[in-house]
Amino acid sequence: MITLTNVRKQFGRDIAVKDVSLHVDRGEIYGIIGASGAGKSTVLRLMNLLETPDSGTVEIDGSVLTSLSTRQLREKRHVIGMIFQQFNLVANKTVYDNVVAPLKLAGRPRATHKERVLECLRFVGLESFKDKYPAQLSGGQKQRVAIARALANEPHVLLCDEPTSSLDPNTTAEVLDVLKSINERLGVTIVIVTHEMDVIKQVCDRVTVMADGSVYETMDLVPSGVPVIDNNPSWFVDQLKKAGETDA
Template sequence: MISIEGLKKIFTTTNNRITAVDDLTLDIAEGEIFGVIGYSGAGKSTFVRLLNRLEEPSAGKIVIDDQELTALSTNQLRVTRQEIGMIFQHFNLLWSRTVKDNIAFPLEIAGMPKRAREDRVQELIELVGLAGREDAYPSQLSGGQKQRVGIARALANRPKVLLCDEATSALDPETTNAILDLLVDINAKLGLTIILITHEMHVIRKICNQVAVMDEGKIVEQGDVLDVFLRPEQHVTKKFVEQVMGTDDDHDGVEKLINTYDSGKIIRLHFVGDTANQALITQIARSFRIDINILQGKITQMQQGAYGTLFVQMDGETDEIARAINYITDETSVEVEVVQDVE
C-alpha cells in the first residue's frame, strides 16, 4: 500500500544544515494501523508531512497505492491529496464555521454538488458521534468533539490513508481513549490505512498493529507491537516500553515481600499474546491443593493480546506446587520462572 524508500529531508539555515529525516525506508500494509513513535526532535512530524508533500523531500521516493507521489506535478498532487486525510494535534478548525460547515469545506473545494455534500456531511457526523452538534461552533465544543470534527473533515473525500499527527496529545486520558476507539472503529468499518504519529507508548499499545521507532531522523527499530514490547533492542525503545510497563526498579518491592515468607516458592508469570489466560490464578487455586498469593505485577492489553508480569507465592506440598507449575508450563502460553525457593 505505502512504500517509502530513501526518504530524506534537510532544512538549510544561514548557519547550518539540519537533517530532520535521514534515509528512511519503510513499507506499510493496506488497512493497517501503523504507529510511528519518537521523542521531540526525532523527525516524526516532518516525516508525516512528507507523506502528503506538505513538506517537499530532499531525496527519496514515496509510493501510495502504486502512485509515486514524489513524481507528481502540482496539479496532480492537488487531486491525489484528496486520497490522503490528515488530522492534527490542535484540530486546525475554521472557527467562524459550524461543525457541519467545517466538515463540508473539503467537499466544497472538490466541487461536490450541494445536496450530495449535505448527505455526505450528515453521514460523517453520524460516523464520528456528533449527532446533535451540527450547528455548534468550535468554541462551543470540548477538545474531544473538536478532534471528532477534524476526523470527519479528514474523511470527507473518502481517503485511502489517514495521517494522524499527535492527534491525542492535547486531550485528557479519558478523551484520548475515546478518540483511539473511534480510530479503531473507522479502520474496521472503512478498511482505512492509518499512520499514527505519537510520543506516547500507551497510544501505540492500544491500537497499533505495527510500530516504527524514530530517533534522530532514522527508523531505529520496527516490528509487531507485541514483539517490540517483548524484546526492545534500542535504548530509546526501552524507554518507551517503560512508559507502559514500568522499570526493573519497580520490582524492588518484590524482594522485600519475599523476605516475609518462610515457605513455598516465589514465581514470576510472564503473560504474552492473545492466548494468555487472564483467569489463571483462579484456575490454579481451584485445581491444586496450594495457597497462591499475588505479590506484585502489571498486565496490559494490546491489539494482539495480553502482555505483562505477575509475581506470586505458591505454598503447599512440594509435589503439588510442582504439578501446578507443570500445568502452567504445559497447558497455557504463560511463561514460568521460579524466582526463589523459600523452603
C-alpha cells in the same frame, strides 16, 4: 499502501529526516514513536508531500507522489486525510461548514454535500452538534469534528499527527475508538505519530521507533485494545486509590 524509499529532508543545516525507508501495509494501523525532534512529524508530512523530500521517493495508494504534477498531487490528496494535535478547525465556521469544506475543495456535486456531512458527523457521534462553533466544543469533540472533516472525501489513508496528545485519558480512549472503527469498518489505513506509548500499545499493528531523523527499529505488535471509557466519578476515585496502593 505507503512506501518511503531513501527519503531525506533538510531544513537549513538541520537534517530532519536522513535516508528513511519504510512500508505501511494496506489496512493496518501503523505507529511512529520517538523523542521530540526525532523527525516523526516530518516523516508524516512527507507521506502526503506537505514536505517535499530533498531526495528519495514517496509512494502512496498506488501513486508515486514524487513524480506527480501539482494538479495530480492536489487530486491525490483528496484520498489522504490528515488530523493534527491542535485540531486545525476554522474558528468562525460551524461544525457543518468545517466538514463541508473539503467536499467543496474536491468539487463534489453540491446536492451530495449535506448527506455526506451528516453521515460523517454521525460516524463520530456528533450529528446534533452541526450548528455549533469550535469554541463551544470540548477537545475530544473538536478532534472528532476534525476526523469527520478528514473522512468527508472517503480517504483510503488517514495520517494522524499526535491526535490525542492534547486530550485527557478518557477522551483519548474515545478518539482512539473512533480511529479503530474507521480502520475496521471503513478499511482506512491509518498512520499515527505520537509520543504516547499507551496509544501505540493499544491500537497499532506495527510501529517504527525513530531517533535522530532515522528509523531505529520497526516491530510487529499485538494491539491490546482501547480501555473501556468510564466517566463515572467513582472511576477516578478508584484509580486514585489504586495509585496510592502502588506507591505504598
